[in-house]
Amino acid sequence: MAYALQQLINGVSLGMIYGLIAIGYTMVYGIIGMINFAHGDIFMIGAFLSLIGLLLITSGGLLDGPGAIVLVLALSMAFTALYGWTVERLAYRPLRGSFRLAPLISAIGMSIVLQNYVQVSQGARVKPIEPVVQGGFTIMQEGTFAVQLSTMQILIILTTLVILAIFTWLVTRTRLGRAMRACEQDRKMASLLGIDTDRTISITFVIGAALAAVAGTMYLLRYGVIDFYIGFLVGVKAFTAAVLGGIGSLPGAVLGGLLIGLIETFWSAYFSVQYKDVAAFSILILTLVFMPTGLLGRAEVEKV
Amino acid sequence: MAPILTVESLTMRFGGLTAVKDVSFAAAQGAITAVIGPNGAGKTTMFNCITGFYRPTSGSLTLHHGGHGVALHRLAGHRIARAGVARTFQNVRLFAGMTALENLLVAQHRTLMASTGFGIGAVLGLSGYKAAEQAAIRRASTWLEACGLIDRADDPAGSLPYGAQRRLEIARAMCMEPVLLCLDEPAAGLNPRESTALGELLRAIRDGTAADGAPPCSILLIEHDMGVVMGISDHIVVLDHGGKIADGTPAAIRADDKVIAAYLGEGDEDEDGVA
Amino acid sequence: MSLARTRRPALGVALRDAGLAALIAAGLFLPMVGLRTDVGPTGALFLRTRWTDVLLLMLVVFAGRFLVRLWQEWKTERRAPGFSQRIAGPLSRSGRFVAPVFLLLAVLLPVLPGVGRYELDLGILVLTYVMLGWGLNIVVGLAGLLDLGYVAFYAVGAYSYALLAQYFGLSFWICLPLAGLLAAFWGILLGFPVLRLRGDYLAIVTLGFGEIIRLVLLNWVTLTGGPNGISGIARPTFFGLTFTVGGGPGSFAEFFGLEPSPTHRVVFLYYLILALALLTNWVTLRLRRQPLGRAWEAMREDEIACRSLGINITTTKLTAFALGAMFGGFAGAFFATRQAFISPESFTFIESAIILAIVVLGGLGSQLGVAVAALVLIGGFEVFRDLQEWRMLVFGGAMVLIMIWKPRGLVGSRTPTVALGEKRAISASMVAEGRG
Structure with missing residues (x-):
């Protein structure tokens, strides 16, 4: 029981990270109907930028504690957003309205570029850091097994919830959100109604990248080690999460992220660590085969 | 006249919405049967049930052919086509990047496939595939001729003008040698001259005089254009709000009060709208 | 002024x-x-x-x-007119003459002056990707099914040969068809449940499948050796004659009275992959002019219309998937025998991405385009080997640039399979790329 509770806590905090990235996938897919293959690498860039920010701040001794983390988060979000914008501008915008496969190949190319750019600029070696956020609570004791809820996990969960709340407000209550949803429904019509669709799409990428940066920062702080290759696997799982939740659906992305996080954690805890990714991919395939629209997705009606 | 298709108590529900409600009628062999009705009457839904794109909630659809009945509502989409039901689409669905001729050869996939020994023999260069292909090309040419498209045979279907695309779709359906041809709003988007020509083509298809060696073929069509319907149909079924409200010859339908009411709204006496 | x-x-x-x-x-x-x-x-x-x-x-x-x-x-x-427009026409028009020239060059490569071991190895590498590109072209280019996990079949082929040779001592020539069949079998196994998925969903499921295969190969240590892979895989023989370096009885050199040379094997491998690639091409070209191939293309254009014409979508998709997988399996078996060593590292997602990029950059459905794209991408990749870690960066950048320059690939037009009169190429803007 205690063991399961511990897995639940771990799974939720991991799932939050997946959820944050999944939103980026789901938003881009919703608005321009493409799998932004480079999004996992944007997450990796976010993790690296927060690492650099963290080193800059701590080595300068400017700030410490919560203030430092907020600053790192803000810096990483800002600079990663710039990367998101640039990727869209360089690799996807010239292909708008082109054939479906062209942006996908372009995205795969961009993913290769980002990975190797970081490898070249930051080196191929893994980057470990000292734990930044320490401590935690023991919330339950069962025999010798203590259920731990670390400060870091609380931080992840709280940050994610706050960011999600802001984000939900942005999408549902603001003019920008309305423009985004309009583009999602019918891009041509939206542009006829005077919405600057290119700008809206750019903003979608910027927001997606900023959320991925949050995930990257959390990943760095939680696991304490990153390398240039983390984007691929985490990205694929986050995409799985987006599909599981129903692609195009924002709450679905978070729900899917949580589920993937939980499945992965419980699978590792009870079955085998080696096959945890196999489990995640199998879930993906099973979901798509038996529930092609995901948990919260809209059914696509085939017009004859 | 013997029926080619009998529809019995056909009902189709989407969630809570009943699109077609307990509709029964028969389409006669060797005749042109038209299904008409105002927008949202359930025409296209019924059509999609007959051609296998929807599975009806209840009721039965029977194709009478070669002395026995085939229960269409139990067959998968592609099997309905194989049973002898060919169709066209409201928004023309051609293979745009393939030539007109290729479109017509795809329609003969079944016969050609069988002659290739299901692909394996043909790769090895065995079997009488060459002869079968020549025959298929001949049949395609006859239908291109019949539809006035023979000069455009090697042009991609997507580059043809709209009226030609509609005719090509009919030619493609006919290349399957169906016993029942189902047309979804064949006159939509055609100019009056093209509509008249279409009427003539359909009558020729019904009588088996459209192309060399083509047997007579029964036709079921749904249509908005009353001019076309009244001019060529042998029998008309009228749907409204998912149910059948009338069934008879064009003359009888024209005089039917319920039909007039359905088309013009209750209480409106202007008869021109139906004529 | x-x-x-x-x-x-x-x-x-x-x-x-x-x-x-x-x-x-x-x-x-x-x-x-x-x-x-x-x-x-x-x-x-x-x-x-x-x-x-x-x-x-x-x-x-x-x-x-x-x-x-x-x-x-x-x-x-x-x-x-843009540069791309100026060269696109000639490139697709001259296909008739370019292809035989390429073929002649490929056949004569080992005897051309100045071609040594390195050039032959590069030729083998390029031809392997040409073959993989042609195999995937059946699935993506003709049938319009987006497959991001093609490398899985390559892996199945490679491991089939390696394991069959290791555990049962079967020879390459027996294993080659078996590897193809096993890959086709896996293609059908995967294809059956997922082929009703559309577009990007299919892409992501195939990606997942590719990763599952790789992860299983990586973690099933008792069977596959896990990350250490399988080494000492048997080399192919030429009608029973071996290519041992020292010559000796039963060797190729001894039988033909030649000076034993390691080049013999390389030349043999070169012609082997050339033959396999040409087989792929021949089968594809033949099928394209036949009902099955036409049904694939029709399916890419409009699946619903296909169904209305009595074409069984599931089996038609499965044949494309299985056939593509089979050629991937052949290429895999060849890869295993050439390297004599395989490990899961050779079958990562990036391989699938590269093969797909070759198909898309070449032009969906165009055999010549795929061959040129493989030559440019893989050859170019080798030419830039001095760049070391910058190489992949350049490679990815090139993918993006080529897509922006020519979204429809080098040869985007389509040649009709049959014509009453003269066959005229169909412009890319007309041809659909499938939603499946």
Whole structure:
């Protein structure tokens, strides 16, 4: 029981990270109907930028504690957003309205570029850091097994919830959100109604990248080690999460992220660590085969 | 006249919405049967049930052919086509990047496939595939001729003008040698001259005089254009709000009060709208 | 006079644009390039600054953007046809003559002067990708099914041969068809449940399948050796004659009375993969002119219309999937026997991405385009080997650039399979790319 509770806590905090990235996938897919293959690498860039920010701040001794983390988060979000914008501008915008496969190949190319750019600029070696956020609570004791809820996990969960709340407000209550949803429904019509669709799409990428940066920062702080290759696997799982939740659906992305996080954690805890990714991919395939629209997705009606 | 298709108590529900409600009628062999009705009457839904794109909630659809009945509502989409039901689409669905001729050869996939020994023999260069292909090309040419498209045979279907695309779709359906041809709003988007020509083509298809060696073929069509319907149909079924409200010859339908009411709204006496 | 007047605003626009681009570049490169994380002597990370590099990159971006912008302005002024338009026509038109020349070159490569071991190895590598590209072209180019996990079948083929040879001592020539059949079997196994999925969903499921296969190969240590892979895989024989370096009884060199040379095996392998690739091409070209191939293309154009014509979508998709997988399996078996060593590392997602890129860059459905794309991408990749770690960066960048330059690939047009009169190429804008 205690063991399961511990897995639940771990799974939720991991799932939050997946959820944050999944939103980026789901938003881009919703608005321009493409799998932004480079999004996992944007997450990796976010993790690296927060690492650099963290080193800059701590080595300068400017700030410490919560203030430092907020600053790192803000810096990483800002600079990663710039990367998101640039990727869209360089690799996807010239292909708008082109054939479906062209942006996908372009995205795969961009993913290769980002990975190797970081490898070249930051080196191929893994980057470990000292734990930044320490401590935690023991919330339950069962025999010798203590259920731990670390400060870091609380931080992840709280940050994610706050960011999600802001984000939900942005999408549902603001003019920008309305423009985004309009583009999602019918891009041509939206542009006829005077919405600057290119700008809206750019903003979608910027927001997606900023959320991925949050995930990257959390990943760095939680696991304490990153390398240039983390984007691929985490990205694929986050995409799985987006599909599981129903692609195009924002709450679905978070729900899917949580589920993937939980499945992965419980699978590792009870079955085998080696096959945890196999489990995640199998879930993906099973979901798509038996529930092609995901948990919260809209059914696509085939017009004859 | 013997029926080619009998529809019995056909009902189709989407969630809570009943699109077609307990509709029964028969389409006669060797005749042109038209299904008409105002927008949202359930025409296209019924059509999609007959051609296998929807599975009806209840009721039965029977194709009478070669002395026995085939229960269409139990067959998968592609099997309905194989049973002898060919169709066209409201928004023309051609293979745009393939030539007109290729479109017509795809329609003969079944016969050609069988002659290739299901692909394996043909790769090895065995079997009488060459002869079968020549025959298929001949049949395609006859239908291109019949539809006035023979000069455009090697042009991609997507580059043809709209009226030609509609005719090509009919030619493609006919290349399957169906016993029942189902047309979804064949006159939509055609100019009056093209509509008249279409009427003539359909009558020729019904009588088996459209192309060399083509047997007579029964036709079921749904249509908005009353001019076309009244001019060529042998029998008309009228749907409204998912149910059948009338069934008879064009003359009888024209005089039917319920039909007039359905088309013009209750209480409106202007008869021109139906004529 | 008038020239100067039209040039000036263009220059201004270009300068402003370039300045903006340089600013953005500063934002991108300041933290990522300017601050390098290095592991210090104590094991902790520290930051090393590289401001000159950032400045250099900014200058490059400024100059690049300036020139591109100037060129764009100049082009709109002149309304000159783009370079891509000028070469696209000739390339697709000259296909008739280019293909035989390529074929002749490929056949004669081993005997051409100046071709040594290195060139032959490169030839083998390129031909392997040509074959994989042609195999995937059946699935993606003709049938319009987006497959991001093609490497799985390559892996199945390679491991089938390696394991069958290791555990049962079967020879390459028996294993080759078996590897193809096993790959086709896996293709059907995967295809059956997922083929009703559409578009990107199919893509992502195939990606997942590819990863599952790789992860199983990686973790099933008792069977596959896990990350250590399988080594000492038997080499192929030429009708029972071996290619041992020392010659000796039963060897190729001894039988033909030749001086034993390691080149013999390389030449043999070269012709083997050439033959396999040509087989793939031959089967594809033949099928394309037949009902099955036409049904694939029709399916790519409009699945619903296909169904209305009595074509069984499931079996038609499965045949494309199985056939594509089979050729992937052949290529895999060849890969295993050539390397004599395989490990899961050779079958990562990036391989699938490269093969797909070859197909899309070449032009969906175009056999010649795929061959040229394989030559350009894989050959180019080798040419830039001195760039070392920059190589993949250039490779990815090239993928993006080629897509922007020619979204429909090098040969985007389609040749009809049959015609009453003369066959005329169908422009790419007409041809669908499938939604499946």
